[in-house]
Amino acid sequence: MNTLLEVSGVSKTFDGFKAINNLSFAIGQAELRAVIGPNGAGKTTFMDIVTGKTRPDEGTVRWGDLGTSLTRMSEARIAREGIGRKFQRPTVFEDQSVEENLVMALRNRRGPIPALFYRRSDADMDRVRELAAQIGLKAELARRAGELSHGQKQWLEIGMLLAQEPRLLLVDEPAAGMTLDERQHTTNLLKEVAKTRAVVVVEHDMDFVRRLDCRVTVLHEGSVLAEGSIDHVTRNPRVIDVYLGR
Amino acid sequence: MFLRRHPHLLVFLSLLALFTLGVTLLSEAMGTGALTTSFTKILGQTLCLCLIAIAMDLVWGFAGILSLGHFAFFGLGGYMIGMWLMYERTRLIVEPSLLAQALPPTAQEVQDAIAAQIFGVVGASELPAIWTFAGSLPAQLALVVLVPGLLALVFGWLAFRSRVTGVYLSILTQAMTLALALYLFQNESGLRGNNGLSGLQNIPHASNVSQAWISLWFVWGSALALAIGYVLATWIVSGKFGSVIRGIRDDEARVRFLGYPVETYKLFVFTLSAVMAGIAGALYYPQAGIINPAELAPVASIYLAVWVAIGGRGRLWGAVLGAASVSLVSNWFSGGGAPDVTILGYTIAWVSWWQVMLGLGFVLVTIFAPKGLSGLVDLMLVRRDPSRGDAAVGRDDGSLRDAEEAR
Numbered sequence: 001m002n003t004l005l006e007v008s009g010v011s012k013t014f015d016g017f018k019a020i021n022n023l024s025f026a027i028g029q030a031e032l033r034a035v036i037g038p039n040g041a042g043k044t045t046f047m048d049i050v051t052g053k054t055r056p057d058e059g060t061v062r063w064g065d066l067g068t069s070l071t072r073m074s075e076a077r078i079a080r081e082g083i084g085r086k087f088q089r090p091t092v093f094e095d096q097s098v099e100e101n102l103v104m105a106l107r108n109r110r111g112p113i114p115a116l117f118y119r120r121s122d123a124d125m126d127r128v129r130e131l132a133a134q135i136g137l138k139a140e141l142a143r144r145a146g147e148l149s150h151g152q153k154q155w156l157e158i159g160m161l162l163a164q165e166p167r168l169l170l171v172d173e174p175a176a177g178m179t180l181d182e183r184q185h186t187t188n189l190l191k192e193v194a195k196t197r198a199v200v201v202v203e204h205d206m207d208f209v210r211r212l213d214c215r216v217t218v219l220h221e222g223s224v225l226a227e228g229s230i231d232h233v234t235r236n237p238r239v240i241d242v243y244l245g246r
Numbered sequence: 247m248f249l250r251r252h253p254h255l256l257v258f259l260s261l262l263a264l265f266t267l268g269v270t271l272l273s274e275a276m277g278t279g280a281l282t283t284s285f286t287k288i289l290g291q292t293l294c295l296c297l298i299a300i301a302m303d304l305v306w307g308f309a310g311i312l313s314l315g316h317f318a319f320f321g322l323g324g325y326m327i328g329m330w331l332m333y334e335r336t337r338l339i340v341e342p343s344l345l346a347q348a349l350p351p352t353a354q355e356v357q358d359a360i361a362a363q364i365f366g367v368v369g370a371s372e373l374p375a376i377w378t379f380a381g382s383l384p385a386q387l388a389l390v391v392l393v394p395g396l397l398a399l400v401f402g403w404l405a406f407r408s409r410v411t412g413v414y415l416s417i418l419t420q421a422m423t424l425a426l427a428l429y430l431f432q433n434e435s436g437l438r439g440n441n442g443l444s445g446l447q448n449i450p451h452a453s454n455v456s457q458a459w460i461s462l463w464f465v466w467g468s469a470l471a472l473a474i475g476y477v478l479a480t481w482i483v484s485g486k487f488g489s490v491i492r493g494i495r496d497d498e499a500r501v502r503f504l505g506y507p508v509e510t511y512k513l514f515v516f517t518l519s520a521v522m523a524g525i526a527g528a529l530y531y532p533q534a535g536i537i538n539p540a541e542l543a544p545v546a547s548i549y550l551a552v553w554v555a556i557g558g559r560g561r562l563w564g565a566v567l568g569a570a571s572v573s574l575v576s577n578w579f580s581g582g583g584a585p586d587v588t589i590l591g592y593t594i595a596w597v598s599w600w601q602v603m604l605g606l607g608f609v610l611v612t613i614f615a616p617k618g619l620s621g622l623v624d625l626m627l628v629r630r631d632p633s634r635g636d637a638a639v640g641r642d643d644g645s646l647r648d649a650e651e652a653r
Binding site: 051053074075076077079080084085087091093094095096100103104105110111112115116118160164 | 482485486487489490492493496497499500502503504505506507508510511514
């Protein structure tokens with residue numbers, strides 16, 4: 001397997017609490033992966049470490065073909081390397097239109113001067129419309145993001161992630177607060193996206209994970225408890241013990 | 247084309263042009279005398295305050311950085327131009343008398359004579375090092391931009407790099423302006439301590455021009471600077487850059503995860519607005535005639551925030567509206583324009599009560615009219631946010647998982 005991201009031997013302690021304990025994790029270039037685990041298993045800290053929000057106490061995070069280390073990079077730099085992150089609560093810029101949100105996320109030069117002289121090219125706007133169609137918001141381009149429904153905001157955020165053209169997407173509970181229909185749509189979207197890039201989905205909802213139909217990594221107390229297909233991990237007695245049994 | 251996309255630009259520029267024309271026609275210089283020279287100066291100063299309000303709105307209303315130290319930059323701009331004004335005027339007075347002597351004076355002697363004139367008041371007679379370029383107008387004009395800009399750059403770099411945000415940053419900017427004011431109060435600062443720089447209304451090489459005309463020149467200059475500042479700010483906030491800084495205001499972390507170097511953007515906006523403030527100050531103080539360290543007092547910068555809040559932050563014309571109306575009304579009250587009112591034997595002297603009113607006004611606006619005066623303009627133009635009835639913004643019932651699970 002051609003590895004895109006390799007986390008090895010990472011530990012992180014907060015005030016004596018070991019949030020991540022010698023965690024190792026790897027994901028390929030085009031792969032969909034679900035990460036599950038009970039509260040406090042270290043799912044969010046894991047994402048924080050990969051995206052540069054938290055610096056690990058020890059261990060390495062290697063990225064891409066060159067095996068670049070991510071542990072010293074700033075969040076913005078890591079994002080430019082091609083790692084996109086979707087937060088649990090939808091965080092879109094509510095004050096701005098759907099279009100502005102997407103334009104801001106489009107893969108372009110990020111410095112202040114290029115942004116100052118940025119002009120919307122036809123190619124960029126085509127891409128925005130294409131993305132809007134993909135996330136089902138084509139008719140809402142001119143609306144303010146704050147007016148969208150909860151599910152639509154989640155999609156807009158996924159759309160913004162896609163606009164960044166990341167090689168790895170970290171998605172935190174994408175289906176939280178969605179209706180059944182919306183969840184189905186989200187599942188399809190994620191599966192589609194994972195054909196060309198790596199997607200890591202952190203999720204609580206086992207039904208949703210089952211529908212994703214992908215490899216599952218179970219975290220517990222900051223390290224990997226089990227890994228494999230959903231049927232494989234749900235049969236694992238230790239997983240049942242710490243997670244499903246409750 | 248740019249104008250068509252920003253209709254408020256056309257309205258603003260037309261009103262500003264009309265205002266300038268009106269002041270010109272009514273000014274003493276034109277002979278009508280409907281506006282006294284001193285009032286013309288106040289109007290010119292108000293235009294400068296509008297310019298710094300735009301700078302404040304850029305940094306606060308758009309980028310979400312509540313700077314409570316912008317008058318430090320304003321004051322520094324004033325000091326920089328004031329140095330040239332004082333030096334050059336003193337030179338013009340001192341030089342002829344020296345030239346009258348039998349031996350022609352050396353450059354050093356001229357400089358010493360100028361220094362003795364300027365610094366006699368603080369008991370010094372040497373020209374401090376910071377006055378090195380005071381004899382050159384282009385150099386001091388460059389410093390009007392460079393000094394506030396560099397201070398903002400260094401301060402901002404330190405603060406933003408350490409991710410100081412919110413109220414902590416505001417306190418830090420207060421500390422900055424206070425420290426600068428206290429430093430300038432010292433006679434050793436080289437800027438005449440608490441005397442400040444005075445006589446700035448007398449423009450060198452223009453002694454044969456009446457103050458009436460000079461006041462008019464400054465109204466034109468200030469109006470031009472305000473117009474340019476407004477257009478520049480509009481351009482900055484309208485494009486993708488504007489999108490990014492508003493994003494930073496609303497959710498800094500999210501912008502960071504989009505790959506934007508948030509600190510660089512903040513530094514850019516902060517420095518740019520400091521430069522605008524410096525230019526505004528350089529135009530303001532020749533009209534005020536005097537600058538002293540009290541101008542940099544922390545409360546001055548707080549007033550600036552109050553003006554922008556009352557006008558309506560996040561909108562450039564709102565900031566201008568706030569600065570113009572509050573500072574003019576403030577002038578009227580504190581200048582004794584309002585007659586004292588006696589209620590139940592207690593006489594309300596507006597000169598001192600005005601401050602209380604202003605504070606109350608600020609609290610009321612913050613609570614009841616978050617959009618400030620610009621919100622009133624919206625009401626007049628019947629431009630309201632779309633009504634959602636009672637529906638909450640956010641998730642609807644269908645998206646609540648509990649209901650689904652119950653089924």
